[in-house]
Amino acid sequence: MRTKYKRILLKLSGESLAGTQGHGIDTVRLNQYAEQIKEIASQGVQIAIVIGGGNIFRGLSGASKGFDRVKGDQMGMLATVINSLALSSALVAIGQPAQVFTAINMFPIGEHYSKWRAIEAMNNGAVAIISGGTGNPFFTTDTGSALRGIEVEAEVMLKGTRVDGIYTADPEKDPTAEKFSEITYDEVYTRGLKVMDLTATALCKENHLPIIVFNMDCPGNLAKVLAGEPIGTLVY
Numbered sequence: 538m539r540t541k542y543k544r545i546l547l548k549l550s551g552e553s554l555a556g557t558q559g560h561g562i563d564t565v566r567l568n569q570y571a572e573q574i575k576e577i578a579s580q581g582v583q584i585a586i587v588i589g590g591g592n593i594f595r596g597l598s599g600a601s602k603g604f605d606r607v608k609g610d611q612m613g614m615l616a617t618v619i620n621s622l623a624l625s626s627a628l629v630a631i632g633q634p635a636q637v638f639t640a641i642n643m644f645p646i647g648e649h650y651s652k653w654r655a656i657e658a659m660n661n662g663a664v665a666i667i668s669g670g671t672g673n674p675f676f677t678t679d680t681g682s683a684l685r686g687i688e689v690e691a692e693v694m695l696k697g698t699r700v701d702g703i704y705t706a707d708p709e710k711d712p713t714a715e716k717f718s719e720i721t722y723d724e725v726y727t728r729g730l731k732v733m734d735l736t737a738t739a740l741c742k743e744n745h746l747p748i749i750v751f752n753m754d755c756p757g758n759l760a761k762v763l764a765g766e767p768i769g770t771l772v773y
């Protein structure tokens with residue numbers, strides 16, 4: 538199958554990794570993700586991945602329980618490293634080379650991230666899993682994804698999540714919400730849509746990185762997006 542993109546940044550939700558358990562790592566879901574990623578890697582697509590950490594810890598919810606916000610965010614960033622190690626392990630187990638990079642130096646858990654080393658890994662056929670978010674508190678992994686996507690010169694940021702696109706309101710709360718097939722960065726902002734944080738959307742807009750939001754929890758969807766099938770929502 539021909540793919541539309543040569544290099545992508547795939548953002549995976551940490552929360553989705555919990556699967557039906559609600560927290561932690563569901564190995565069924567993890568292995569499904571690994572299979573989908575291997576499928577598109579075998580088509581020659583270069584893949585950089587950023588994973589969230591919401592299945593383990595979120596700084597903001599920690600702060601509401603009395604944790605220092607910066608320490609809570611650091612815990613959240615470490616959670617993304619745990620998820621990244623799990624995904625790299627699942628990929629390698631099925632024969633897909635993968636390398637974990639960390640925003641903050643914690644060798645030998647991963648290699649300290651640099652744009653060039655991540656691109657080199659992809660050029661050598663490995664999936665580059667870039668963990669630790671931006672390395673700074675008060676940011677999210679959506680912003681980390683936008684940043685890394687721009688840095689590694691990805692053609693698109695694919696936000697794989699548990700809804701099948703962007704709606705007029707949160708579809709998990711409002712059953713009357715309607716889906717957009719495409720929407721501009723500005724409209725995401727003016728309509729106050731909460732599917733991604735505004736820092737991430739602004740960074741993508743300023744650097745002309747299109748975003749596709751799609752449901753990663755249906756096996757086969759990642760390949761469909763790569764083939765150009767309009768199954769999610771394009772933000773441009």
Ligand SMILES: Nc1ncnc2c1ncn2[C@@H]1O[C@H](COP(=O)(O)OP(=O)(O)O)[C@@H](O)[C@H]1O
Binds near residue numbers: 550552707730
């Ligand atoms: N307008 C909207 N369109 C689509 N999803 C939305 C919207 N507003 C809020 N959401 C929520 O955003 C979530 C997707 O974002 P994601 O970052 O993957 O989730 P999480 O932060 O829980 O890991 C969906 O599960 C959905 O409930």
Ligand SMILES: O=c1ccn([C@@H]2O[C@H](COP(=O)(O)OP(=O)(O)O)[C@@H](O)[C@H]2O)c(=O)[nH]1
Binds near residue numbers: 597617
């Ligand atoms: O650059 C970053 C990225 C993430 N985080 C922390 O890591 C947590 C997990 O990331 P996120 O909530 O984005 O994960 P997801 O929603 O995708 O599961 C966040 O709540 C933040 O506390 C951070 O401090 N800086």
